[in-house]
Amino acid sequence: MRYGKFASVYDELMEDVPYEKWVEWVASQIQSGKILDLACGTGTLSQLFSEMGFEVTASDLSEEMLTIASQRFQEAGQHIPVLQLSMDNLEGLSGFDAVTIAIDSLNYLDTEKQVQQTFKEVFAALNEGGHFFFDVHSVYKVDHVYMDSPFVYDGEDIAYIWHTEPGNYAHSVIHDITFFIQQGQLFERFEETHEQRTFKVADYAAWLEAAGFQVESVTADFTGEAPDVESERIFFHAKKN
Template identity: 80%
Template sequence: MKYGKFAAVYDGLMEDIPYDKYVEWVASHVPSGKLLDVACGTGGLSQLFAEMGYDVTASDLSEDMLTVANQRFQEANQSIPVLQLSMDNLEGLSGFDIVTIAIDSLNYLQDEQQVQQTFKEAYKALNSGGHFFFDVHSIVKVDEVYMASPFVYDAEEIAYIWHTEPGEAEHSVIHDMTFFVQHNELFERFEETHEQRTFSVDVYTKWLEAAGFSVESVTADFSDQVPDKESERIFFHAKKA
């Protein structure tokens, strides 16, 4: 999907996401190597991985997101290749030790076959013994937590009103967001609609194994804990044989 003007405000809205914990999670299992950051967004996580010494390649479908990512990398004097690719079509990429799909990016795939194809693409991109890390929204987050909208965010230069409603598919959500972004003394208003869908841990596990992965761990909420009925974000670590 295209994020449009959302790319320009994305970093401010994501400032509470503990990207450093994501890097620590990956590094605790694979401390170095060639890493493909799929659905990299504006490149914040890619940058941290590069600072840790990983050989990083970043990809995303959104041209707007990649424009911001490229600027970030240039300002940091980082040589990170950037590719405009869909996560379910990585066009023959191979030779990676690590593939990441971070911060619920996988949930933007609405079709079951797309998710399964994405797992196959990650598998093909990895070297033998390579590692696949990703996280998704839990079912309770999509079906219950998100349904407590509207949510309101009001910062100095950005504000938004965020409404949600159930999507057509099971365990899916439609996010309707109205943003107000300050430019000099005026605020610009724009709207974004995003759709996400999730599946159960058992379903993700089945699809990973069908793609050829062994599931090394399933944890929750940036911790080492096993998911429970209250968990909101589920983390998967899988390995290619």
């Protein structure tokens, strides 16, 4: 998935995402060191990690997202390296104390093999004792919550109509979103199609262990509690021992 014009409106649409809670979660386990922020998007999380004193490297597959992230870092006076990479091919990166894949970015991988390869690449990129943090949509969210579309958003200068349908795999969803962006007195219309896929908690845990990780915790919805049948976002913390 390569975000197109969506990159230009991403930050406004993600205003309600609790990035600070994500940072607090990571900082509760590691207080310093080098972080690789995979699928960094427009760099919000990378910036927050840098502000806390971490040495951050930001990576994303989307050139459009990285352009915005680079501008963000420059304006903040932060020296954060930016890499254009797929999360399942880290090209020999190593020496990190933590790797993050935030805000369901892992769900953009289509196949089990890609997820498994990503876990192997992350394991190789980490130092001994390094931490891996990521979150994913639950099966319940993909199979039930997302199927209640259409969803509509009407902001001051951005509006969208968001339709969903089952994707090409089990526990996958196709998002068809039509945006209306105000440009002067007129609105520009453009469309984006995104597909996401998730897997059962037990599958993720098994693939982490197969890659060499020890699963430290599996929690849901920023509660710190174990997932239940209606949890929507699942958080994994694994460690390279």
